Amino acid sequence: MKSPKWWPIWGLTRRLTERTGYSKDLDVPSASRIFRKSLHVYPIDVGNANDLNFDIRALQAPQYNIHRFGIFFADVPRHADVLLVLGRPIEKMVPVLLETANQMPGPYSIVSIESEGENGFIGREVGVDIASLGLTNVAARITNYREPKDIIAVLLNLMGKVN
Amino acid sequence: MIRAVGIAGCDQDKLLLHDGKKVWSTSEASGEEWIAKQLKSVADRDKGITGQEVFGDGVFDFRYGPVTGGVMEAGAYHLYTYGERILCVNIDWSYKHRGLESSAIGLGVEDALNVAESVCGNFAFSHSLAMSRAIESALAIEVPSQLRKVRIIALELERIYNHIYAISQLASAAAQKVMTSHLQAIYEDLLRLNNDFFGSRFLRGFNGISGTAKPFNDEALIHLSRRLGSLSDRFDYLYERALESENFMDRLHDTAKLDSEKAEKIGVTGPTLRATGVREDFRLQDQDYEGLRCATSQMGDSLARMEVRAEEVFESVEIISDMSGELKELRDSGSAPATDNKSVPDGSGSGIGYCESPSGLLAYYVELQNGKISSVYAATPSIFGFKAIGESLVGNIFTDFPFAVESFGAYFADAAR
Structure with a gap:
């Protein structure tokens, strides 16, 4: 490949976004009509094995191009509409999670994501069940998460954008 | 009962012990004092790097984590600073400790x-x-x-x-x-x-x-x-x-x-x-x-x-x-x-x-x-990676933080187990 002088221009001319549709009707109710155009998401790690954190980075890849749907990542929970809870909360993260949920501006939704097989090992379970924490506004629980498309489908449902 | 098993290629701080009962080390050092030091290192292993402090005019502990946009994982950095230069670093990965080594026992x-x-x-x-x-x-x-x-x-x-x-x-x-x-x-x-x-x-x-x-x-x-x-x-x-x-x-x-x-x-x-x-x-x-x-x-x-x-x-x-x-x-x-x-x-x-x-x-x-x-002990690279992050950050300024942390490839999940 020949390198042009302004190589970022070359970079901008590549077309990496996929045309695949991600929307699925999942019976996840939208928290408000105000999310139709934009949805800000804050991911919080509550003790997952780090693969979910790595997949959240992958979700920001140009293949998915989530900005075209109006989905953006916020830097603080105060600026977010959705709290993505990554993993099964371990004891020390429970008060941190509750306080983060407390800091969310209304209206907001919580989406809990656990990767496949994370629900507890044979032997003993790690962490606590998120349903036992008494969190309100839990819109969806993904317990058999496999790939970033699963998250986009839930977020599109929260925005009310289902074909 | 404390028992020593040699592991090639690792120094004495590298592989320690499990449940306070066993010591793995290639070091020839022995004696109660040495064993006590190793036991303490293991007790600290689940918590992180603690105990370092700097005092002085305007110096404070800037806590970064466990919920922040800059650090993706659940863990906290304690950066001692007077506002710009990092003087000392403590790292707390206890938020991520899941006790997985003991989960494996009996499987x-x-x-x-x-x-x-x-x-x-x-x-x-x-x-x-x-x-x-x-x-x-x-x-x-x-x-x-x-x-x-x-x-x-x-x-x-x-x-x-x-x-x-x-x-x-x-x-x-x-x-x-x-x-x-x-x-x-x-x-x-x-x-x-x-x-x-x-x-x-x-x-x-x-x-x-x-x-x-x-x-x-x-x-x-x-x-x-x-x-x-x-x-x-x-x-x-x-x-x-x-x-x-x-x-x-x-x-x-x-x-x-x-x-x-x-x-x-x-x-x-x-x-x-x-x-x-x-x-x-x-x-x-x-x-x-x-x-x-x-x-x-x-x-x-x-x-x-x-x-x-x-x-x-x-x-x-x-x-x-x-x-x-x-x-x-x-x-x-x-x-x-x-x-x-x-x-x-x-x-x-x-x-x-x-x-x-x-x-x-x-x-x-x-x-x-x-x-x-019946027993598992994992010596993961991130524990040493975090020690290196702590050492190398001293003297750098806040904006250098992500360049330091990301370049070492140390992860809380790996260190805390």
Whole structure:
């Protein structure tokens, strides 16, 4: 490949976004009509094995191009509409999670994501069940998460954008 | 009762003990005082790096984490500062402690591999490989060369995606938007490639004892090499452009410097040690990696660590291509495929397994009784990586923080277990 002088221009001319549709009707109710155009998401790690954190980075890849749907990542929970809870909360993260949920501006939704097989090992379970924490506004629980498309489908449902 | 077991290649601070009952060390030092020191190190191992403090005019503890946009994982940095320069660093990873070593006790060997994979998702294959090598050594199982080569392919794939991830994080911290997006595209393509050939984006559930747990089609390897070759060309093109960007290089050059003497004292391995000019890699001891170049760099700063990672990406692509060729030869000569998972004997014994994970040497010590795990100890590279981050950040300023942290490739999940 020949390198042009302004190589970022070359970079901008590549077309990496996929045309695949991600929307699925999942019976996840939208928290408000105000999310139709934009949805800000804050991911919080509550003790997952780090693969979910790595997949959240992958979700920001140009293949998915989530900005075209109006989905953006916020830097603080105060600026977010959705709290993505990554993993099964371990004891020390429970008060941190509750306080983060407390800091969310209304209206907001919580989406809990656990990767496949994370629900507890044979032997003993790690962490606590998120349903036992008494969190309100839990819109969806993904317990058999496999790939970033699963998250986009839930977020599109929260925005009310289902074909 | 305290018992010492020698582990080659690790110094006394490197491998300590488990449950306050056992000490693993190559050190000849002994005596109650030494043992007490080791016990304390182990007690501190689950908490993090604590106890360092700096006092002075206007100095305060700036706490960064566990919930912040800058640190993705649940863990906290305590940065002692008077506003700009970092004077001292404590790191707390207790938010991520899941006690996985004790979860494995009483499990069968295949279930124990699942637990090892759950320690750190992005090093899942490295953990699984080190654990399986330990179990195979304990049960005196001989590993067929077919399986050894398939494992190398998976391990190198893990190295490639971790290194590309680390470089994309550095580019993102330097606001190189176009470069970041393209690297993230390559990273996502690598994860999909893992999924297509090994059935999991993070190479989980593939490795097994004495055979692969999932069926593996080695005829598809030619497609894997081809796809990987095109991804490597894309990365090569970007990397060359990145080295020309003065904005980017200025942020990495001279940031979070670590010299070889300090690095060896801390016990850090992997790209961090190799970036200080030390040619050390566990793969050099492995006969299957014949002719490994082992990339090194001299400066010991974030730029040197990025250079080592980039070189390793290219080398891993070559290794995978070589291994695919060798596997084809083995298949043509009529060897049994690596997918045949033979039944594992219900033996007893103890064994040690090593593996060069993307961030350095990973070791597992396993004890078995009648085919069930009775004791596990994991020495993970991130513990030493965090010690190195703490050392090297001192004297740097706040804006250097992401360049330091991302270049070391240390993860809370890996350190806290």
